[in-house]
Amino acid sequence: MPTHSNRTTTPITTPITSDLLRGALDLEPTPHGVLPHRLPARARAQYTDPQLAMAESQPSGVRLLFRTRATTVELDTLPTKRTYVGAPPRPDGVYDLLVDGQLTAQATVTGGNTVTIDLATGAAEQQPGPPATLSFTELPDGTKDIEIWLPHNETTELVALRTDAPVEPVPDRGRKVWLHHGSSISHGSDAASPTTIWPALAASLGGVELINLGLAGSALLDPFTARAIRDTPADLISLKLGINVVNADLMRLRAFAPAVHGFLDTIREGHPTAPLLVVSPILCPIHEDTPGPGAFDFDALAAGKLRFLATGDPAEVAAGKLTLGIIRDELSRIVRQRAADDPHLHYLDGRDLYGERDFAELPLPDDLHPDAATHRRIGEQFAELAFTAGGPFTGNGA
Template sequence: MPTTDDLITTPITPALLRGALDLERTEQGLLPHRLPARARAQNTDGQLAMAESQPSGVRLALRTRATVLELDTLPTKRVYVGAPPRPDGVYELLVDGRPAGRGSVAGGNTLTIDMTTGTAGVEPGPVGTLRFADLPEGGKDIEIWLPHNETTELVALRTDAPVEPSPDPGRRIWLHHGSSISHGSDAASPTTTWPALAASLGGVELVNLGLAGSALLDPFTARAMRETPADLISVKIGINVVNADAMRLRAFGPAVHGFLDTIREGHPTAPLLVVSPILCPVHEDTPGPLAPDFTGLAEGRVRFVATGDPAERASGKLTLNVIRDELARIVEQRAADDPNLHHLDGRELYGEADAAELPLPDNVHPDAATHRRMGERFAKLAFTDRGAFTG
């Protein structure tokens, strides 16, 4: 069995990566970003900065005859004060499109977050190594999906045979934007977030701009989508606008129009699907802001509660039902001049019957089984029959 010293080191370049919009050179290596530098420069929010650096949907894609592969990375692990340790991020290996292994990387930086005070600090840590051995003989296409919920700097790639970028598969590119639910919060692994599952079933290449806590109709996100090559586009809007208590109804409608207008500047005829929120009982008729309930933190349980007053809907505060009605109205209005604009009620992905069977563990985020259900349903609704992404 070859040792590390016997292996060939290949520089990690943009040609070896899919799903990232930018690569930042760091002291250790390369940090994939899911927002470009211009957008990052206009952001001042730590939550968004963390979310866009977590490589949901980002994967190495290479062609090789190698039977041994090592990847050095510098992960950033999250630790929440008062809570048990979080599991390490999961890397997934696909060989010729089929699952062939999983692993994690020990060590790395530690980001300690105190949710009671809203403070955070980073302690530097060492680079770790992911190793896959006994890979099939002969030429093959390999993908390594990076952890969807763990910031990951790429340091070195080593193999026992030369590598080159995987050839373009010729599949349509699906660009999707949404909240932590689209980012993959509480999914079991990077290939089993609901967008990754839907992309696999739909036979498309995913670019996932699911940004935990940060689907807030930011103009710089719309510009990033405008400038990203895509054949199919979807935007899942609503839950973060409500749980951040970010705007009122008066501002929401124009913000949605502006977001869609910007996307259309770069993609005037691409199928564009607007998806309203999945069912979230705490926010169906109760406005935000959302707040954590810390009573179960020591046991590793965090639940969320809506702190708004339902009576405030009369003054323009937003709830999920208000947002669903407004999105349906906006899409109907715009579709008169935009036949490639479509609407999907998010409750078709996860609704009342699903909540009775698979309740949201923390009142907001779906678990692994629900991610699978949502991915399968989205693929059926969007990629088959008369769905927005057929053809």
């Protein structure tokens, strides 16, 4: 008996709209298509820092999600790839394809724009390039949910979505939404692919929908980031704070504590009772007792290796300079102080995610960022501590 099929030999082009995306807070029309952003336009307008602009436009945690019977899916994208003068070449960004929640295929694309950055001077030069096509074929027959996780480390304009069967948005799956904010480690620096950055791994283990506001170099207690978190619907919120404040040498102790209080106050305006977890930095030996600023190790760069070092003077701690040890003490103190009036506020020492024992087994390759295996370790340990019985994301209000 013949069965009905709505597949067609003529590709169907579906407009890429916000109802087909998860993890983006804004969708900007461009001459080529649309550009997902992880900060809203109002936040982006308040400080046009190139590092922040690059970080928030890299779609870490952003994925296309749709339901279809299609066995062929094509996606035209315009990536912006980065190269660094004198540094080893960076691999192309990876796209992860999930079918009904299972990783089924991975792909990369060549072409696109290229930004060449001189680490010595900070100068950047952009070379335009053409869009490229990503193609997934021989997908399972029948109705299924397709997720295409975009590269966490490449700005990615979405140009066109083509399939051999109609697509429709996926209805609410009844999962809680977890919004996480952090630094380049949360952004996914040096992870193998977008579903293996530690927040994505933890979200999968916890059975939640991720909004990842990990912003490389930009977890700096900016008020516009706090307002973005305040205004974004979420059931669970975590903030991994501290490393960027140290390696940017942005604040002294006098400014840091009030800034943390203000950040939390703003978030609580929109999420008064949501479980809110403050996470201090993971172990990072170069900054444990040595203040910033952090810097590239140019001797290592001359040998073809990318490494970082701390350039501050530990003697300056007495004048209020910050180290990771001081940051942890302050964050713990602030959470204890506020928890008397905020029972849904919690603290997690980042060294419980990656500490001395982890460092001995899995050292940081560039002295700052975890590698792929360490992302998995951090994601698994976060899920164990936050999402299992007795964790801050399983109690009252969660």
